[in-house]
Amino acid sequence: MKLDMRVDPKSGMKPLIQLRFAARASAAAPLRAVLTLVALGIGVAAVIVLTALGEGARRFVNAEFASLGTNLVIVLPGATETTGGPPPLFGTAPRDLTLDDAAAVARHPAVRRMAPVVAGAATVSFGARERDTLVLGTTAEFQHVHHVTMGTGRFLPPGDLQRGDPVAVVGAKVRQELFGNTNPVGQWLRIGDRRFRVIGVTSPTGRSLGDNMDEMVVVPVTQAQALFGVSSLFRMLIEARGREGVPDAKAAALSIIAARHEGEADVTVITQDAVLATFDRVFTALTFTVAGIATISLLVAGILVMNVMLVAVTQRTPEVGLLKALGATARGVRSLFLWEATLLSLMGAACGLAVGYASVAGIASVWPTFPVAVPAWAAVAAVVVAVCAGLLFGVWPASRAARLDPVASLERR
């Protein structure tokens, strides 16, 4: 008989057998298992529900922007540093944007609609009442580009860019302040030293993103240019053909302006996407924040897993002694308890996923206009953190079990 003291690293309990052993050990203490599942489940569900709400808020704002027109491209005169190029060597004063520029851009196939804008402050009066207000010079296209809805009357009539009758559309607040109970449509309004006939009133919008139409007076672009004594444009609003058409429209605007401005695209093009991206970042940050807060509950659950595993080690001390007497190594004992912690964490995470997704579905059915959705990263992260917390907090109890003295453990009854 020869004593075989070789230690084969491949020998020892097979992982699947360890897993089965751990599973049965968990099942043998149902209260312990259920407590762990509940704690981890709540943590995972909290992460899922909170991030779903954050994601819902983000989508809600995105949808609001989309209704404003995410396919909007704004062209401002003058290239700003935000375009990223080096400053020009010999300073060329930025050329003005002109109505001809605007007309050229409007003819490009990537551009669905174009509204030139001239803006300035002016004194507006009707009878004895007067107030200072923003006067916007534009075209009929503006109504569609900017989603203006009319209260009474109509918006500026379509027609030649270069020609414009002296007509005006007033905002709801301007109408109230200047006209009171008089119907403004057909009345003559004085803006600066010119007279305009009121043809419509916009419906009250309240303060929305961007400009507040309620406090504006809109006149044809050429009338505004004459009023303010300018030949340039304040900006151009371009509606691209769909959201995908935005880059094309942007490129078209830049190349047309460059062609018309002696090779220099001395304009700044802003897309609604840029603004949208900012909001997107804000809400994504918000979602991450709530996810982080919810993760704390997962760590608390991890501590509970540790407690539960410590109790398990104490209760099963004689068993650990037996396993060691039978020939289990300290490492083998440790992995048995780690498997158990992992298994409980995985099952807890699964319960949490189920509860979380069910809650989100519940919220969606109760509140159908709010677009709640679980971001995939949140679900993955919640499960990963839950399992890691379970493992991490399982290490200490498992090591305690591994360090138990076999003689003392066997004698514990």
Next chain:
Amino acid sequence: MTAGDSGQGAASGGRAPLIQLTGAERTYMVGHSPVHALAGIDLAVEAGEYLSIMGPSGSGKSTLLHVIGLLDRPDRGAYLLEGRDTGNLSERERAAVRLARIGFVFQSFHLVPRLTAAENVALPLELAGVAPEVSRARALVALASLGMEQRADHRPDQLSGGQRQRTAIARATIMRPSLILADEPTGNLDRGSSLEVMELLEGLNRDGIAVLVVTHDPVIGERAHRLVRVEDGKIAADSTRTPP
């Protein structure tokens, strides 16, 4: 008899004793006072021997069993198992030796309560990485050889004391060890079951396995072929009895 002069047994090529303890000492601290559980034990046991270790409680007989079973280490002295010094084995190596060469039978059976008899018996095989089907088949054979085939799928709480100890014996022999260490194997059994269990252990001894029984019960202890009496951590008597 006590083999102080054959410490070179393995190296000299002669047949090394199965167990060879030389000047083994083990001291515990109880509170602030040292307790000499083993106070210089010299003991040699040949392969296939059947001996009992008797003595009053606190005499050190359990510590002796734990040292022989590699569950405890002597503070001083040498312990050679099958001719190899165990003093410098790592924790993993000691576990591997326990797994392959030593079977334990305990007074309180130490069966895992949630596992069936067959699963308890298969535990050492699973620890050794044997495939589950093979483990189960071998466990069933081992149980059948002890008359337990009808009880293979019962959990320990569904078994009588004698059946539990038979399951534990099946587990102790499943790895075909060279040594079985039984610590008061009949301590929790009635007279009838005790006899059955002792006859099983004696049957294993006839198959060539060395059996070492620690007991304070003279009726059990005196069945062995060699009787070792331990008192105050020392061997007080060591006598061989001619088998009937």
